[in-house]
Amino acid sequence: MASIWPIGALLIGAPRAWAEDGYDLWLRNAPVDAAGAQRIGASAQSIVGADTPTLMIARRELQRGIAGLTGVTAPLTATVQQGAILLQSAAQQDEASVPTDGLGPDGYAIRTMTVAGKPVTVIAGATDAGVLHGAYAWLRLARTGAALDRIDMRSAPRIGLRLLNHWDNLDGTVERGYAGQSIWDWWRLPDYKGPRYTDYARANASLGINGTVLNNVNAKSDSLTAAYIAKAAALADLFRPYGIKVYLSVKWTAPMELDGLKSADPLDPAVAAWWKAKADQIYKAIPDFGGFLVKANSEGQPGPQDYKRTHADGANMLAAAVKPHGGIVMWRAFVYAHDNPDDRAKQAYSDFKPLDGQFADNVIVQVKNGAIDFQPREPFHPLFGAMPKTPLMMEFQITKEYLGQSTHLTYLGTLFEETLKSDTLAKGKGSTVAKVIDGSLEGHKLTGIAGVANIGVDRDWSGSIFNQADWYAFGRMAWDTDLTAEAVAREWAAQTFSPDPNVVAPIVAMMMRSREAAVDYMTPLGLAHIMGTGHHYGPAPWVSELARPEWNPVYYHKADRQGIGFDRTRTGSNATGQYAPALAKLLDNPRTTPERDLLWFHHLPWDYRLQSGETLWDGLIHHYDRGVETVAAMQRDWAKLKPQVDAERFAQVETFLAIQHREAQWWRDACIAYFQSVSGRPLPAGSAAPAHPLDWYKALSFPYAPGHPK
Numbered sequence: 001m002a003s004i005w006p007i008g009a010l011l012i013g014a015p016r017a018w019a020e021d022g023y024d025l026w027l028r029n030a031p032v033d034a035a036g037a038q039r040i041g042a043s044a045q046s047i048v049g050a051d052t053p054t055l056m057i058a059r060r061e062l063q064r065g066i067a068g069l070t071g072v073t074a075p076l077t078a079t080v081q082q083g084a085i086l087l088q089s090a091a092q093q094d095e096a097s098v099p100t101d102g103l104g105p106d107g108y109a110i111r112t113m114t115v116a117g118k119p120v121t122v123i124a125g126a127t128d129a130g131v132l133h134g135a136y137a138w139l140r141l142a143r144t145g146a147a148l149d150r151i152d153m154r155s156a157p158r159i160g161l162r163l164l165n166h167w168d169n170l171d172g173t174v175e176r177g178y179a180g181q182s183i184w185d186w187w188r189l190p191d192y193k194g195p196r197y198t199d200y201a202r203a204n205a206s207l208g209i210n211g212t213v214l215n216n217v218n219a220k221s222d223s224l225t226a227a228y229i230a231k232a233a234a235l236a237d238l239f240r241p242y243g244i245k246v247y248l249s250v251k252w253t254a255p256m257e258l259d260g261l262k263s264a265d266p267l268d269p270a271v272a273a274w275w276k277a278k279a280d281q282i283y284k285a286i287p288d289f290g291g292f293l294v295k296a297n298s299e300g301q302p303g304p305q306d307y308k309r310t311h312a313d314g315a316n317m318l319a320a321a322v323k324p325h326g327g328i329v330m331w332r333a334f335v336y337a338h339d340n341p342d343d344r345a346k347q348a349y350s351d352f353k354p355l356d357g358q359f360a361d362n363v364i365v366q367v368k369n370g371a372i373d374f375q376p377r378e379p380f381h382p383l384f385g386a387m388p389k390t391p392l393m394m395e396f397q398i399t400k401e402y403l404g405q406s407t408h409l410t411y412l413g414t415l416f417e418e419t420l421k422s423d424t425l426a427k428g429k430g431s432t433v434a435k436v437i438d439g440s441l442e443g444h445k446l447t448g449i450a451g452v453a454n455i456g457v458d459r460d461w462s463g464s465i466f467n468q469a470d471w472y473a474f475g476r477m478a479w480d481t482d483l484t485a486e487a488v489a490r491e492w493a494a495q496t497f498s499p500d501p502n503v504v505a506p507i508v509a510m511m512m513r514s515r516e517a518a519v520d521y522m523t524p525l526g527l528a529h530i531m532g533t534g535h536h537y538g539p540a541p542w543v544s545e546l547a548r549p550e551w552n553p554v555y556y557h558k559a560d561r562q563g564i565g566f567d568r569t570r571t572g573s574n575a576t577g578q579y580a581p582a583l584a585k586l587l588d589n590p591r592t593t594p595e596r597d598l599l600w601f602h603h604l605p606w607d608y609r610l611q612s613g614e615t616l617w618d619g620l621i622h623h624y625d626r627g628v629e630t631v632a633a634m635q636r637d638w639a640k641l642k643p644q645v646d647a648e649r650f651a652q653v654e655t656f657l658a659i660q661h662r663e664a665q666w667w668r669d670a671c672i673a674y675f676q677s678v679s680g681r682p683l684p685a686g687s688a689a690p691a692h693p694l695d696w697y698k699a700l701s702f703p704y705a706p707g708h709p710k
């Protein structure tokens with residue numbers, strides 16, 4: 001057998017035919033060793049069945065992957081041969097078929113079996129998109145070194161809508177984007193459809209992402225003009241065979257801005273008629289258009305409350321416009337439009353909880369993972385579990401607005417996992433956030449999860465090689481919320497760098513502690529939102545003079561001579577009361593609050609004793625120290641990988657880790673200098689004094705961070 005694949009041996013040490021700039025993401029298909037080529041080649045000698053646009057993509061992906069990995073191209077054949085891969089779509093059910101019931105519109109089954117007396121691998125789906133997902137899953141197995149000669153797997157996502165949200169503006173900038181300008185070339189669309197769009201679709205389809213919202217939630221009305229609808233339609237045409245639908249964010253006052261209507265009151269029949277006509281126009285150009293995403297009455301955006309109507313009034317009016325076409329409305333719960341002096345964290349719940357049961361059946365409310373704003377760590381949002389009659393979808397941020405943006409290595413898989421596995425206790429133990437959003441807790445059919453994309457025109461797409469892992473993890477965990485961050489990191493590292501366990505293990509170890517390191521050096525023990533204001537980069541716990549209370553870091557940490565933290569208990573802002581009673585009870589007591597969230601829920605004296613026995617003050621400093629030390633350890637671990645990683649990507653990561661280490665110290669020293677100026681406490685033994693006086697950090701301004709909206 002081995003002699004069939006001599007080419008595998010030749011590939012060892014062969015010069016690479018591509019630049020290692022990260023463009024190929026996890027779809028890199030780098031040549032494997034001889035044993036790997038044998039393993040893959042034996043199960044991929046030919047491909048059978050590929051007659052629709054989507055199946056042709058599946059076939060091409062397999063051929064491309066197999067050729068890259070083994071050096072041998074698997075031909076397309078009409079008859080079944082030994083070692084063939086059979087693509088079995090719904091139309092091809094016969095005696096050899098693999099059952100596809102229960103796989104839904106996206107799922108797949110992969111099975112090695114005997115067909116016409118020949119050992120083959122069948123990749124089946126109830127739809128062509130399912131087969132395509134199966135092809136990508138098979139390639140994932142091939143790339144990660146799994147055995148391919150005995151497969152019997154079925155996989156179907158529980159969450160229906162798995163979407164990226166682009167915060168891309170029509171002028172090509174990306175709000176909170178740290179990977180360069182938008183990949184949507186609005187200027188040359190719809191005529192010029194550059195190759196990057198197809199690569200984008202491949203990357204997303206390989207994860208099972210099935211929709212994309214093209215434009216920023218801070219939307220401009222222009223996105224709904226005929227010209228922009230045509231551009232969106234061009235993208236929809238490209239993405240369709242990959243099983244990806246297009247959605248648009250809309251601005252509430254578009255009827256006024258585009259067509260001079262006098263109002264945008266959702267109960268005004270003229271307004272409803274305008275949206276209906278607009279929806280009809282869009283569906284004419286994009287028959288499978290997904291629907292609308294709306295940010296209303298939040299951060300200055302207009303909305304139904306401007307007309308004394310509710311969010312439900314607004315959502316339902318839009319929902320009626322898209323309903324005849326099968327469209328949906330995703331209505332965001334990220335609101336803090338009004339001054340909310342006692343506790344910004346409470347507003348979404350206050351506004352939305354009373355509306356439970358009032359939304360139309362094609363509306364889904366999109367809730368951020370936490371109640372403030374994509375912090376390095378937040379307890380799960382209290383709306384999860386609190387609106388049983390309303391489908392809620394998750395909004396994660398893949399772009400790392402508050403987690404070091406493009407340079408810090410802070411793998412988000414652990415954040416996603418922590419949130420999804422959080423127990424709301426809404427219907428007793430085991431009422432996890434994952435079960436809320438997959439619909440199983442309350443029996444909803446409309447289900448979704450969105451990730452704010454970290455994609456731009458940078459060669460590596462995401463601003464750094466390791467940020468690609470966040471896109472990857474979002475997609476994989478959206479498909480299967482049971483996946484662990486570690487398993488996903490392992491898959492990603494094997495495909496992105498090498499399946500060699502000596503490469504995978506240390507990279508995964510770095511990734512798995514990286515986000516906790518950022519929590520430690522930025523906002524340990526439940527602190528939040530003490531970043532530089534506006535751009536959210538770097539420390540600024542001292543800022544206190546901005547116009548609105550909730551724009552100031554001092555509002556969030558509330559440090560004074562006596563203690564630190566935000567009292568959200570029953571006797572404080574009572575945000576704890578927004579959680580299920582059993583959980584609220586735990587959170588009202590610092591001793592039964594997870595220590596990682598301590599200062600999120602409690603204002604405590606500096607002498608409060610942590611579980612470790614040390615005082616809160618000493619513990620805080622130790623967390624800051626530990627964060628910096630962890631980054632230093634990551635640098636050392638990366639340095640050891642030099643022989644195994646190509647020079648280009650090694651150098652990028654090395655440089656970014658150096659930046660991260662420098663900035664972790666900046667964070668640590670600035671925060672300690674500030675908190676010490678407030679607490680007046682001495683540093684614990686073993687902790688070095690901040691390198692500079694507080695004024696030095698205060699003077700260090702950083703006004704022009706990328707991605708910061710003007």
Ligand SMILES: CO[C@H]1[C@H](O)[C@@H](O)[C@H](O)O[C@@H]1C(=O)O
Nearest residue numbers: 167175176217218295334373
């Ligand atoms: C799109 O605006 C963003 C804003 O830039 C950002 O700082 C914050 O995270 O949230 C807003 C939102 O989610 O609407």
